[in-house]
Amino acid sequence: TQLLEQSPQFLSIQEGENLTVYCNSSSVFSSLQWYRQEPGEGPVLLVTVVTGGEVKKLKRLTFQFGDARKDSSLHITAAQPGDTGLYLCAGVDSGGYQKVTFGIGTKLQVIP
């Protein structure tokens, strides 16, 4: 069974601070995805990274896929209260269909 470990599990920061969330696995994935989930809603896909070493930016969010395709990080610059939510990393294998393994998530609270 492939496992994804996320750290930290909880993060409470002040508005304007920077933060990094980590996602690690002992297994190699075809791609890695990051989702954000708000209370009472399903996860929403933020980004998919496919190539080892790949870096993608989405406004103040920067996503990186490790060279060995086993780990990833999400960096948020100048966090805003609207960034509050549960951030989930997910490893994807494509063996006939998109088999996704989710991490436990990082619960982020940005205090105004």
Place this chain on the structure above:
Amino acid sequence: GAGVSQSPSNKVTEKGKDVELRCDPISGHTALYWYRQSLGQGLEFLIYFQGNSAPDKSGLPSDRFSAERTGGSVSTLTIQRTQQEDSAVYLCASSLAPGGVTDTQYFGPGTRLTVL
């Protein structure tokens, strides 16, 4: 446009009762997934449907769990003889086509199941 919808949004039931959870995927999406999200746990894969193919049931935790997808669209997840450990949020997702590593799964808002 319409997203994935699930009903009911909340369900409270007594231990031992059967429950049915419904998922309406995005129109035209051929792939449908069910997941379970428990407190302190990540999303756990339950079952996958693709068109008329036999579903992948490898994630169903016990034979009390079953799911159907009628006409390649609406899906129902049934839990028989519910137990307290079945309490969780059950999420449904659909995608346009299966298999691609960059394929996007669109999630519904989930059904929160509480077994007393």
